[in-house]
Amino acid sequence: MKNQIEQYFDRLFPLNRSLTGNGVRETFSILKELVDFEITEVPTGTNAFDWTVPKEWNVNEAYILTPDGRRIADFKVNNLHLMGYSVPFSGTMTFDALKEHITTRPDMPEAIPYVTSYYVERWGFCLSHNEFLTLPQEGEYYVKIDTTLEDGFMTVGEAVLPGESDEEVLFTSYCCHPSMANNELSGMLALAFLYQLLKKESKRKYTYRFYLAPETIGAIYYLSQNGMRFKEKLKGGVVITCCGDKGDYTLKKSRSDSYFNSVFKNILSAKPYKELDFFPMGSDERQYCSPGFDLPMVCFTRTMYGEYKEYHTSADDKSVIDFTALEDYVFLLKELVDSIELDDYYENQSPYGEPQLGKRGLYPTLMKIEDRGESLKRLLYLLNYSDGKHSVLDIANKMNTTVMSFQNEIQSLIAKDLLKKKDHV
Amino acid sequence: MKNQIEQYFDRLFPLNRSLTGNGVRETFSILKELVDFEITEVPTGTNAFDWTVPKEWNVNEAYILTPDGRRIADFKVNNLHLMGYSVPFSGTMTFDALKEHITTRPDMPEAIPYVTSYYVERWGFCLSHNEFLTLPQEGEYYVKIDTTLEDGFMTVGEAVLPGESDEEVLFTSYCCHPSMANNELSGMLALAFLYQLLKKESKRKYTYRFYLAPETIGAIYYLSQNGMRFKEKLKGGVVITCCGDKGDYTLKKSRSDSYFNSVFKNILSAKPYKELDFFPMGSDERQYCSPGFDLPMVCFTRTMYGEYKEYHTSADDKSVIDFTALEDYVFLLKELVDSIELDDYYENQSPYGEPQLGKRGLYPTLMKIEDRGESLKRLLYLLNYSDGKHSVLDIANKMNTTVMSFQNEIQSLIAKDLLKKKDHV
Amino acid sequence: MKNQIEQYFDRLFPLNRSLTGNGVRETFSILKELVDFEITEVPTGTNAFDWTVPKEWNVNEAYILTPDGRRIADFKVNNLHLMGYSVPFSGTMTFDALKEHITTRPDMPEAIPYVTSYYVERWGFCLSHNEFLTLPQEGEYYVKIDTTLEDGFMTVGEAVLPGESDEEVLFTSYCCHPSMANNELSGMLALAFLYQLLKKESKRKYTYRFYLAPETIGAIYYLSQNGMRFKEKLKGGVVITCCGDKGDYTLKKSRSDSYFNSVFKNILSAKPYKELDFFPMGSDERQYCSPGFDLPMVCFTRTMYGEYKEYHTSADDKSVIDFTALEDYVFLLKELVDSIELDDYYENQSPYGEPQLGKRGLYPTLMKIEDRGESLKRLLYLLNYSDGKHSVLDIANKMNTTVMSFQNEIQSLIAKDLLKKKDHV
Incomplete structure (x- = not known):
């Protein structure tokens, strides 16, 4: 994947993106090879809350x-x-x-x-x-x-991968920066290649939206169209930016406690990373987390905007980008999606004392001292904490491991009728 | 006491204990000299939740x-x-x-x-x-x-020391291990000698139960008979195991927050000890803390099972045991009992400003700088925090001292009509 | 101011203050030059809760x-x-x-x-x-x-600076110590000079009370007259004592969580200081925080009573006092008052996305990388967190700065109709 990312980087880098104009349109016409964007041309003068779409x-x-x-x-x-x-x-x-x-x-x-x-x-x-x-x-x-x-138009694009529930997840980045690499060509590329990975999944619990537009006015326009629905339906979202350098990951948490804050902590727990509380400067999280919406949107970067010296200069060029690091960032967002798709509340169907795992072939019949293994531990944690009050994420956090590590054990216990997804009420 | 413990150790060590069988019966017949056990012979094939009593x-x-x-x-x-x-x-x-x-x-x-x-x-x-x-x-x-x-029987034993309220406390250990000393002859001995100490008390607030049976199936059987009552009535309990070596104490907390977690922290606060969150591997706390029951049971050891090299081998013999350490463990459980018996919610009967302690002989009449002493401090803490919302345990924790240190001051203040036990509602 | 403080120090130091008597009366007659005290002579034998006014x-x-x-x-x-x-x-x-x-x-x-x-x-x-x-x-x-x-009288004095609401703030110290400087002439002087500063304000949100009386019996008498009203109306209060030496500040927090605990933390955050949980020994906070009242009263000192070697001896004389330090203490209490007067809950009037600050002259129109400055940060924090749930104090704490630093930005945003004080319900 990373060679393909680099090829798109080279094609997109020279274009003259701005808030509006043909550089943005050319950018979208290339990205449409990867993402099934629906493009909207928003006329100059359109009002969006306190703002107006410029010329x-x-x-x-x-x-x-x-x-x-x-x-x-x-x-x-x-x-x-x-x-x-x-x-x-x-x-x-x-x-x-x-x-x-x-x-x-x-x-x-x-x-x-x-x-x-x-x-x-x-x-x-x-x-x-x-x-x-x-x-x-x-x-x-x-x-x-x-x-x-x-007078003309502001060009914005949205793509949707539908899921079973009406809960939504939003990935967004922005496309108003001319020839700069980490801020902000890296964000567009990460969004597009994440779309590529998710498109292949046969089944999705959540509906995934991908939105690309100029910073600030683009986000405010999008909120003017979707914000009230997001207040009801948004499970979580990520502002994708500054993700192509070799620095450690940085999670800027959502303004209020949120599910995505917790999921990110889980998937990042074994990696060096920096966690920041929300602050009202920065990128489009300023808009998504404005007090009228307070959406559960995080901003997830490698080295954060403003924290690297090349930021907002011509020195933010291809030399700043490590395509393996950019690919890893995309994989990490994929793990985020896999984690929220797997995570749920289960109920142990044999909750009084431990179920006898031995007779079901899930426990060693010969009790020696031996490494009983992480898999047996995961079975026991799942059984003990699946009381309808602890999610897989909660259980994974108790074991200091990732949600995804429980994939097989959840299937085993379901197959033996020992675990059942909780009915939501 | 420790010589007597050693004598019983020597008599019990050689017996061939297992899940069932005559070695267990011989063990009980010796322990009955110390504990008024009621023995139950549970037939092979008896069901207990997901389990069946074996041959x-x-x-x-x-x-x-x-x-x-x-x-x-x-x-x-x-x-x-x-x-x-x-x-x-x-x-x-x-x-x-x-x-x-x-x-x-x-x-x-x-x-x-x-x-x-x-x-x-x-x-x-x-x-x-x-x-x-x-x-x-x-x-x-x-x-x-x-x-x-x-086909035969599984042999289990229970002894009860009744108290004034119908709230119960459970001490339990297991008797299915053949000739090994710390795991698990030490547990049986601690349980029996704790019973000896508590039997002497003329008055008890709580009812104390002592249960000894094979690990896992014995606990599951007991829960099948008593679990639902315990969900209502159990104030707290202790799985007693691995308590005869010289290592520091280890408290494995109950699965949910519990009173016993807090009382143990209080009595252990001045000692070196290790505190672990509940995890669903280990001894019978796995059963008592299964999600259907989630009882307030801790597991309290010296060096925890699996943490010392002799564990589950013939090297776990008398050389591992320090009888003074084993006796201290018993005294510490006795302090636990004394603490919960003393602990209560009191109300200061003169709560508006400080009562004038001087005229009641509880305060020095000559105000010099001097060490006013820990006893005066305890009086003032009791008066200030006895508002019906802070228990003696809460007050002791605020003063970084033990519940038991307040025994005399509580009596003094009650005698002067300054403190009164709160009516429970 | 500090020269004036020193002049009053020299006049007040020699007087023979005690629980009662002419030394107290002479003290008040001098302090009345600074504070409009209403003096009450409480007869010997007057009952106050568990206490009686002595001869x-x-x-x-x-x-x-x-x-x-x-x-x-x-x-x-x-x-x-x-x-x-x-x-x-x-x-x-x-x-x-x-x-x-x-x-x-x-x-x-x-x-x-x-x-x-x-x-x-x-x-x-x-x-x-x-x-x-x-x-x-x-x-x-x-x-x-x-x-x-x-038989005679106990002399106590109270002064009131009325405010718009019926919520009250209490500053209190005591006047029963003979010729000792830090404990407790410094407290009387701080109280009097704070009164001088607050008297000059044209407008007050809160009503400020200043109470000076002998320790313990004076406070208990005051509570017998005002305690029940304070339980309803007291926003917070400060026991002023031991405030004239060069030591770091010490905040002894109120017994229960309180607004003043938080405001003090805010104004002290950039200074070296010591924070202590409430304990029921010490000065009049023992009475104000007795369980029948549990008032939101802190005790605020420089080096706390009992912590300096000269305490309660003739060595606690003028040599212990640093008049600049005593003046700074007064200014810090003034900042406390200014902070609670400024602190309030505001609501962003344009809460959906950021309001466009540029068109209102509050945002640089030329977007370069530059130090956008602390003032712009304060504007953005105020707008983002003024959701009716975060007070200015909360917002200041999020920015690790003081309440008072927001004074100009609050005015700017109100002037542009972007911020409005929340209606209290």
Whole structure:
């Protein structure tokens, strides 16, 4: 799988994604090879709670000509050179006038910073600080920004894998960042390849939704359409982001206690990872966990946004990505899904004293001291704690092991009529 | 007391106890000198939940004759040589055929292992690995196992010390192990000598039951007779086992939070000890804490079963036992009983501000800086927290001291009409 | 302020305070310059729960004449020389008879101990151990104690700063200690200067009461008058004592969980401090937290009573006091008041997704990586957690910061109609 992930990475990386525009549409047209997205084009001016869908932005070209005749800050060379949502402009000016429109990062002098101005109309360029230092302070600069900022559409996509119950699970990431790798091409790729894995399952307990849209306004729009249903039906969800580097996993828990907080702790328990309480900065969990919704959504990353130095610069490129780590992240989300599909409340059908496992071939008939094995332990834990009040997850946590390790023993005990799924009331 | 314990140890150690049989009966006939046991003979075939009382097993003799004329694995020399519940057999065979019936412990080459096959009919011998290595691989072996495995009875015993309320306390151990000292002759002895101490008390709040029977099937049978009543009436109970070595105490807590968990923590707080959450492997707590009953039963040991190397071998002999340690264990159970008998909810009869202790002779009249002493502290804690919501145990825990240390102060305050036992509702 | 505190210290230190008497009256007449105390004279014999107001005690003079003609233990030199509540006596006696009436502290040989005998009539003197050692063992001693112990009054004072709601806050200290500085002149001074600060506020949510009286009997009398109302109306209170030394703060929490426990933790969180669970020894918290009342009263000190070596001796003098530390203590109580006045439950008026802060000038319009600042974080925390279930205190604790740091952001969000105080139900 990881080679395939890399191939898609290479195709998607150069596209000029933003809140809106053709870069987003091209991104979706490639991802549709993997995910059966239903695309919605949301018109400029659409209201979503306190927000309004902005104008659509597209770029033809943008660059600066220096007095000494160099063409710099060329959008065609790196789409980060142009500040996101720059309005059209062309004209000549002095260095002093121009520099008010230029952003650099002196602390990372080789990198082009990533800057946007979505909700105030202005224009600007981003340069590496080292390049900025080569600019002559005298003479005339020519600036060319051929963009359009007009009524149009915001492009969002959703795919659904239906399940038996009407409870839902949501995986979401965002697609508004231009050429940056970990934040946020890695998230789109993880979401798409997780979809690939889940699509193959013949049977699902839950309905799985996959939503990809620009950050913030995309999530708020989605909540305006689905939020009230999610308050009733959402079992849990994950904001997928910054998942392609080699760092340890980071779980940012949902705002209120939630089932997914617990399941993640179970599957991560044997791994080095960092657990953070919810905080209202960051990515789209800010919206999903806003107080009107307070949805059971976690944010799950490797090294978290803002915690690695390349974040929001041109240095967040392919060199940051480890495709094995990205694949492992996808497998871990698959284990999350497998765990919630397996997890349930069971009832021991022979709850008064232990059932006699020996006569059912589940217990050694010769009692020696020996390693009775983890499997026998799991049988005994399942029988003792399956009282309708402890789920498989609870039992796994008591044994300091994973939900998935109980798969075979649950089947054995069901087959011997010793365990039965609890009727939900 | 400890010399008397040792004398009984010496008389009981050689007997061939098993799930059933005359060794158990002889054990009870000796223990009846100490405990007023009512003996029940439960017929083979009696059902108890998922289990059935097995056939009765008795041994006349058992040994092997080697090709070089040695009589080995002689049951008369050590009853561990014969696998428990071996069926009758006699005949000749090769070494290769015989060795399928022999168990050794290469990791403890001097010790005879302890092995049983209660629920599948077979025969076998147990040898020290060193002796096994001396056996010639050529020539004819003669095997003699003169046992009976027939319909009969399982022998169990219960003794009761009645109290004022109908709430009950259960102390239990098991008597199915042949000649092994810590597991499990120590348990029987602790139970019997605890009975001796409690029998002397003129007044009891609770009714105390002492139950001795084979492990597992004995407990399941007992639950089939008393379990439903215990769910209503059992204040707490202790599975007594592995209590004769010099190791630190180990408390394996009951499956659900319970009063006895808390009382044990109180009396053990100043001692080195190990506290374990309930787990569904081990001794009869597996049965008492099965989900249909979930009784407030702890398992209390010194070094826990399976945690010392001599466990379940002939090396678990008198050398493992420290009779002072065994006596201390009995005294500690006595402190448990004293604590629950003393513990209650009291109400301060002068709860608005402090009562004036000075005029009642309970407070120094000359206020200097001095060590006002632990006794005055206990008076003040009792008065402040005796609000009907804090028991003596709660108050003792707040002061980091034991329930029993409050005995005199409770009496003083009652005598001065400052404290009164709360009416239970 | 601290110079003014020191001036009052110097005026109040020499007065002979006790449970009753003119030293207390003189103390109040000076403190009335700072606090609008209403003075109550409670007659001897007045009952308060289990207690009775004692006789009034006044001292004219007291001393010992030694056989070698020295006048020692002179009350005029140090009022600690005379045991508190000594009955009148004059006469001659031997050293052996006299020494039964003398207390020293061999462990602090330079210091005069502080001793009282309020509730048993006797007389006595206190000497430094070194002086005691100079006394001739032969010859005749003359003792003169000119005191009165007669029906009279116990003097107590209360001042009230009214607020909008009928919920009350109580600050209390005691005034029964003669010339000792940290315990307990510091407490009276802190109470008085806190009153000075709060008096200046134009608006108060809560009603603030300031009560000063002798320890124990004064508090019990106050509870007999106000205790039942406090059970309904007291939001919280502080026993102020031992607050003038340079030691770290110590919070002795209220007996039951309380709002003030939490607010103190918040304001102390960035400071070194010690937190103690309630215990029923100490100062007047013993009375306020007696089980009949169980009021939400904490005891807040610097180095706690009994924890510094000068405690209850003549060595507890001005040298123990650091007036900057005493002033800081007052400012910290002022922060407590400011915090509870600001703390409330608010509701985000745009709770579905984040409100768009940018269009309201509360969010940077140019999204760069930059320190978005603590102020923006506070805005986002306020919006996310103002769901009617989290108070400002809760939100501050989530951000590991103080309640007071949110003052400006609360005003900004209210001004933009994004936050509204929750209607209490």
